[in-house]
Amino acid sequence: MKTQTHRLLRNLAIMVIPFLLLIACTSEKQLEELVQTPQEEATAEDPVVPEEVAVPLPGLPEDVAGYTQWLKLNAEPIPPVPGGDPHNGTKNVYVNKTREIIAPDGEQQFPYPDGSIVVKEATRPGKDFIGLIAIMRKKAGVDPDHNDWEFIEYVRNASDAEFKVIAKDGVCWGCHTQVQDIDYVFTELE
Ligand code: HEC
Structure with missing residues (x-):
């Protein structure tokens, strides 16, 4: 009886763990997509701005x-x-x-x-x-x-x-x- 329960639990674990892993991976991937999408949009819309644009100190020519x-x-x-x-x-x-x-x-x-x-x-x-x-x-x-x-x-x-x-x-x-x-x-x- 004891061994049967153990086997059942083990089989259950073998079935459930990959499923849980799958869910975890999917949601991670979805998260990545969520994070990346706005960045990609910003890059496509904004023109390339030079990193340092020289502006004079206030009041100077x-x-x-x-x-x-x-x-x-x-x-x-x-x-x-x-x-x-x-x-x-x-x-x-x-x-x-x-x-x-x-x-x-x-x-x-x-x-x-x-x-x-x-x-x-x-x-x-x-x-x-x-x-x-x-x-x-x-x-x-x-x-x-x-x-x-x-x-x-x-x-x-x-x-x-x-x-x-x-x-x-x-x-x-x-x-x-x-x-x-x-x-x-x-x-x-x-
Ligand atoms: C009493 C003397 C004196 C007067 C008046 C003076 N300067 Fe000078 N100036 C200097 C000296 C000495 C330097 C060398 C760097 C230092 O020690 O400040 C200098 C440096 C400079 C420099 C850097 C280039 C260089 O000559 O070394 C500029 C630009 C400058 N002065 C502009 C001016 C302007 C503009 C005025 C008037 C509003 C003026 N100076 C009036 C003495 C003078």
Whole structure:
């Protein structure tokens, strides 16, 4: 009697377990389908969007969008100048030209070509966001007395604020003429 019950139970198990497995597999497959379907639809409908679209920081002109991906002239961040810094903060300077263009034989050549844009960003002392952007743009004919550089500087006081113009041209040449021999740009390619 005992062995009969055992056999019955065993036979029952042999019949039921594959059935249970079948159900489990089916529902897993259905689940997968459920999860995958919306993804496939989204891919078919949405156009391919490039991963990184460069947008300028708020208030800055379009032509400096993505400037941090340009060639950086300085190797290490430029620290604040002790005793008074005209562009107060820790700075990086970028240019929209390749190393091959501005330093064809490994040594930097001057002047910068027409269309050059030099961007300096500064993080103010004690802050953790870019608070100052200074731009020099070389445009043929715009100011032959100063190697055709246009100067402009923007500032902001909060990380989500818009940049506003604070000064341009005359006030800038006054100081940058010190480095007239290297095309008015203090920072040289390192
Ligand atoms: C009192 C001197 C002084 C004045 C005024 C000044 N700058 Fe500068 N600028 C510097 C120095 C020095 C550097 C070199 C990097 C540094 O230490 O900040 C520099 C760097 C720059 C750079 C990065 C390229 C470079 O020359 O190294 C830009 C762009 C720039 N200044 C734009 C401006 C603009 C725009 C103005 C006017 C609103 C201006 N500057 C006014 C002294 C000055």
